Amino acid sequence: MTEFLELSHIRKEFGSFVALHDVSLGVHQGELICFLGPSGCGKTTLLRIVAGLEVQTSGTIVQAGRDITRLPPMKRDYGIVFQSYALFPNLSIAENVAYGLVNRRMPRPEREARVKELLALVGLPDSADKFPAQLSGGQQQRIAIARAIATSPGLLLLDEPLSALDARVRVRLRGEIRSLQQRLGITTILVTHDQEEALSMADRIVVMNQGSIDQIGTPSEVYRNPRTPFVADFVGKTNLLPATRVGDNRVQVGAQQFECEVSGALADGSGLSVFFRPEDVQVRGVNGSTPNSADAVIEKVEFLGAYSRVAFRLPGIDQVLNADLSENDMSWFRVKPGDTMRVAIPPDRVRVFGAA
Amino acid sequence: MSAVLQATRLKVHWTDRIGNVLLVAAGVLLAIFLLAPMVAILAKSIEDKGGVFVGFANFTEYFRTPALAKSIWNSIWVSTLVTAITIPLAFTFAYALTRSCMRFKALLRNIALVPILAPSLLAAISFIFWFGNQGLLKSWLFGGQIYGAPGIVISMVFATFPHALMILVTALSLTDARLYEAADALGTSSARKFWTITLPGAKYGIISAWMVVFTYALSDFGIPKVIGGNFNMLATDIFKLVIGQQDFPKGAVVAIILLVPVAVTYVVDSYVQKRQSALLTARSVPYVPKPSPAYDWAMTAFCWTIAIVLLAVLGMAIYGSFVKLWPYNFSLVLDHYRLGLVDAGVIVSWFNSVKMAFWCATLGAAFIFLTAYLLEKTRGIDPFRPFVRLMAVLPMGVPGMVLGLGYIFFFVPEGNPLHFVYGSMAILVICTTVHYYTSSHLTALTALKQIDNEFEAVSASLRVPFWRTFFKVTVPVCMPAMLDISRYLFVNAMTTVSAVVFLYSPKTTLASVAIVNLDEAGDIGAAAAMATLVVATSAVVCLVYYVLQLWLDRRTQAWRA
Numbered sequence: 001m002t003e004f005l006e007l008s009h010i011r012k013e014f015g016s017f018v019a020l021h022d023v024s025l026g027v028h029q030g031e032l033i034c035f036l037g038p039s040g041c042g043k044t045t046l047l048r049i050v051a052g053l054e055v056q057t058s059g060t061i062v063q064a065g066r067d068i069t070r071l072p073p074m075k076r077d078y079g080i081v082f083q084s085y086a087l088f089p090n091l092s093i094a095e096n097v098a099y100g101l102v103n104r105r106m107p108r109p110e111r112e113a114r115v116k117e118l119l120a121l122v123g124l125p126d127s128a129d130k131f132p133a134q135l136s137g138g139q140q141q142r143i144a145i146a147r148a149i150a151t152s153p154g155l156l157l158l159d160e161p162l163s164a165l166d167a168r169v170r171v172r173l174r175g176e177i178r179s180l181q182q183r184l185g186i187t188t189i190l191v192t193h194d195q196e197e198a199l200s201m202a203d204r205i206v207v208m209n210q211g212s213i214d215q216i217g218t219p220s221e222v223y224r225n226p227r228t229p230f231v232a233d234f235v236g237k238t239n240l241l242p243a244t245r246v247g248d249n250r251v252q253v254g255a256q257q258f259e260c261e262v263s264g265a266l267a268d269g270s271g272l273s274v275f276f277r278p279e280d281v282q283v284r285g286v287n288g289s290t291p292n293s294a295d296a297v298i299e300k301v302e303f304l305g306a307y308s309r310v311a312f313r314l315p316g317i318d319q320v321l322n323a324d325l326s327e328n329d330m331s332w333f334r335v336k337p338g339d340t341m342r343v344a345i346p347p348d349r350v351r352v353f354g355a356a
Numbered sequence: 357m358s359a360v361l362q363a364t365r366l367k368v369h370w371t372d373r374i375g376n377v378l379l380v381a382a383g384v385l386l387a388i389f390l391l392a393p394m395v396a397i398l399a400k401s402i403e404d405k406g407g408v409f410v411g412f413a414n415f416t417e418y419f420r421t422p423a424l425a426k427s428i429w430n431s432i433w434v435s436t437l438v439t440a441i442t443i444p445l446a447f448t449f450a451y452a453l454t455r456s457c458m459r460f461k462a463l464l465r466n467i468a469l470v471p472i473l474a475p476s477l478l479a480a481i482s483f484i485f486w487f488g489n490q491g492l493l494k495s496w497l498f499g500g501q502i503y504g505a506p507g508i509v510i511s512m513v514f515a516t517f518p519h520a521l522m523i524l525v526t527a528l529s530l531t532d533a534r535l536y537e538a539a540d541a542l543g544t545s546s547a548r549k550f551w552t553i554t555l556p557g558a559k560y561g562i563i564s565a566w567m568v569v570f571t572y573a574l575s576d577f578g579i580p581k582v583i584g585g586n587f588n589m590l591a592t593d594i595f596k597l598v599i600g601q602q603d604f605p606k607g608a609v610v611a612i613i614l615l616v617p618v619a620v621t622y623v624v625d626s627y628v629q630k631r632q633s634a635l636l637t638a639r640s641v642p643y644v645p646k647p648s649p650a651y652d653w654a655m656t657a658f659c660w661t662i663a664i665v666l667l668a669v670l671g672m673a674i675y676g677s678f679v680k681l682w683p684y685n686f687s688l689v690l691d692h693y694r695l696g697l698v699d700a701g702v703i704v705s706w707f708n709s710v711k712m713a714f715w716c717a718t719l720g721a722a723f724i725f726l727t728a729y730l731l732e733k734t735r736g737i738d739p740f741r742p743f744v745r746l747m748a749v750l751p752m753g754v755p756g757m758v759l760g761l762g763y764i765f766f767f768v769p770e771g772n773p774l775h776f777v778y779g780s781m782a783i784l785v786i787c788t789t790v791h792y793y794t795s796s797h798l799t800a801l802t803a804l805k806q807i808d809n810e811f812e813a814v815s816a817s818l819r820v821p822f823w824r825t826f827f828k829v830t831v832p833v834c835m836p837a838m839l840d841i842s843r844y845l846f847v848n849a850m851t852t853v854s855a856v857v858f859l860y861s862p863k864t865t866l867a868s869v870a871i872v873n874l875d876e877a878g879d880i881g882a883a884a885a886m887a888t889l890v891v892a893t894s895a896v897v898c899l900v901y902y903v904l905q906l907w908l909d910r911r912t913q914a915w916r917a
Contacts, residue, residue, distance in 0.1 A: 013363075051813070051817065052366060052816075053813050053816075055363075055364055055365065055366050056364050057363045057364060058363070058364055059364070069364065070364065070365065070366050070367050071366065071367060072366050072367055072368060072369040072372060072816070073369075073813065073816035073817060074369045074371065074372075074816050074819050074821075075367075075369060076817075078817055079817055079818075080813065080814060080817045082808075082810040082813070082814070084808050084810060085808075086808045086810035086811055086813075086814050088811065088825075088828070088829045089829075089833060089915050089916070090829060090832045090833055090912065090915050091828065091829065099814075099815075099818055099820060100817075100818030100819065100820060102820075103818065103819055103820045103821075103824070104819075131914050131915035132915070133915055133916070134914075147814070147818070148814075148817070150818075151818060151819075153817075157817075
């Protein structure tokens with residue numbers, strides 16, 4: 001199957017610093033793909049290379065069957081939305097949205113109809129005559145999206161579009177952008193450092209780390225089956241412990257042994273690490289015979305609303321571990337610092353990584 | 357095995373190509389009108405009068421001429437003294453404006469900035485009226501002379517005061533109020549706060565103001581010419597050598613000597629500027645002074661004393677321009693304007709000045725802004741950009757006398773295909789624009805940097821050529837800065853003497869040069885009249901810009917946040 005956008009062996013150097021090492025990636029027609037990673041991982045650089053705003057040192061890009069490797073931005077086919085919105089402050093909302101249409105010599109009535117349609121699409125039908133400064137951040141961002149898709153580009157690039165907004169607006173806009181994208185069926189690349197945003201919006205996530213792709217997968221794949229400790233740690237909260245393999249499906253962590261699935265490909269011996277998520281720690285129906293159970297000493301309880309994060313220690317492990325317990329569990333067990341309680345980590349929820 | 361990779365390069369879109377061509381054109385123009393004249397000076401300094409290479413012979417000869425070598429010492433000590441007087445005065449004034457509850461701050465500030473509107477010569481003329489041979493207060497000098505170093509120093513203090521004040525007000529406004537709150541919470545004494553917070557915070561501003569004043573004093577030509585008597589300085593030496601004795605190589609030598617200290621201060625200043633911008637990234641809380649009656653009164657008394665002195669200097673020049681026959685007949689008449697300027701035909705030079713200032717304020721400002729835009733916001737030809745950037749900041753380090761001299765050396769030879777601009781209005785406009793290029797460029801750059809950097813990227817993604825975004829967005833958004841640049845160029849073009857004194861022709865005499873010539877001819881009343889006319893013109897033009905700005909604010913208030 002040919003991909004809508006095919007990046008092959010993209011390498012980018014800034015002087016002696018290598019921002020991207022040999023990145024290859026295919027983007028399917030119509031999907032929303034998310035470049036996720038910490039700042040400096042190269043995700044924005046990669047997006048800007050797709051846009052032609054940066055030039056890769058080597059590698060090729062093919063979009064819709066056309067080699068765009070060396071095309072300047074004006075010859076490519078995309079709309080772009082920046083974190084700063086980059087709306088033209090002195091032009092009205094309608095003029096902003098029509099900015100790209102005017103240049104295509106679209107007749108005025110047609111243009112006005114298109115602007116109206118777009119403003120309705122982003123849910124701001126009455127803002128045509130206002131100026132950007134008169135709109136809220138979230139509204140400005142929606143106008144920026146309307147402007148980017150006005151000319152019906154084949155590809156929509158979103159560079160941290162929600163980072164400048166406050167938390168509440170951000171969550172609402174996530175859903176709006178996603179449904180708009182699905183309705184239009186426009187192939188979209190979203191760059192973000194916010195894993196929650198990536199998990200909730202993307203068809204597929206590209207997790208990037210230090211200029212390389214660590215994993216490409218659907219949100220649940222990335223969350224459930226992280227391929228590297230970095231992905232496990234970056235996407236969602238996690239407990240990560242150094243371990244030694246001590247038999248089939250058994251690893252030793254400090255003085256404790258864990259039962260888990262260990263891929264045959266992993267060598268025996270030390271240098272492994274195990275990880276499990278805080279929400280996978282069980283406290284209900286756990287007794288002495290439950291696999292992977294132990295008596296935990298509660299160190300600290302942090303109330304976070306719907307759930308609490310409980311820091312605990314296991315005997316023989318010199319590391320504080322975290323468990324996310326629901327309010328029900330918390331009140332049922334009356335968890336408080338200094339208590340001891342039996343906890344278990346189901347074997348199918350424990351993952352093992354090879355030497356980093 | 358290592359393969360040499362050819363880095364990928366994007367094809368250049370034809371619209372971007374146009375941007376690149378324009379930037380190269382701007383760079384070439386700057387090379388012709390800034391770099392080439394500078395090179396011409398260097399070349400001339402190592403030739404004899406006949407154009408034969410003589411190495412450093414001109415320099416050794418120069419230093420063997422005691423009268424000339426003494427000018428170096430004169431220039432240095434006078435400039436140092438001017439700086440040592442101006443900076444504390446301006447600092448105290450700026451401190452009062454920013455850190456006291458003194459009343460009428462806006463009025464005092466505007467009075468203090470008035471000297472900017474006047475040619476530097478005005479102060480010299482005024483001090484002649486006050487303390488000259490026939491001055492009103494000559495007795496105050498106890499038999500001393502105003503002509504020479506004393507007159508030069510006080511005139512220069514008057515002329516440089518507003519320049520230092522502007523820098524210091526900015527520097528003192530920048531200090532973070534939270535530092536003072538923290539100090540107060542720790543029970544710190546006022547004196548300790550001043551030494552540990554205020555001064556370090558304003559340090560770079562003080563250094564910068566120091567440099568500006570020193571450079572100004574070192575390279576000003578008008579003041580020593582009018583009130584200097586027999587006291588020689590480098591700037592007057594150049595004039596005498598070149599215009600009086602036609603000794604071009606020796607003039608070139610003085611120009612190079614003049615470049616040295618200016619270049620040093622310039623390098624220090626640009627270093628300081630860099631450090632300062634690094635300090636400014638933090639978001640700070642503006643300082644709000646608290647009332648303190650005794651201190652506020654002391655500051656008020658100080659500022660009004662300065663303001664009254666400044667007004668007295670300005671006022672005396674204006675008064676002197678109306679007095680019928682100084683010091684015999686003090687009746688107020690328009691004779692100097694009517695007979696001295698209009699009937700004598702000197703008024704033409706005022707028209708020329710206005711014409712030149714107008715072209716600087718329009719074409720010059722547009723060129724500077726466009727070049728800054730191309731430099732900051734377009735893509736491509738990256739290796740060429742540092743050159744244009746250098747050309748844009750270089751003029752700050754070139755005194756007007758030196759620039760003017762370079763123009764003579766470069767454009768006067770018949771062999772130069774651009775010889776025809778010599779003696780035209782165009783060369784005056786170009787030279788003045790180049791002379792005041794750097795501050796204007798920096799103003800444009802600051803405004804451009806405040807615009808979202810992604811506008812050009814968005815436009816390209818919408819396939820809109822850059823010039824459309826330039827005219828539809830960049831220019832309207834930067835209009836206030838463009839007006840600032842335009843006004844700055846107008847006022848400076850009206851008052852400048854130093855560069856153009858070499859370049860005017862009988863058809864393009866200028867007001868500021870006319871003041872020098874009228875004074876030299878002994879017609880100090882007419883000189884005062886012309887100086888007054890220049891101040892009045894600049895003041896009116898500033899008002900026009902002010903009204904334009906108000907109109908613009910009203911028109912754009914819908915979208916300016």
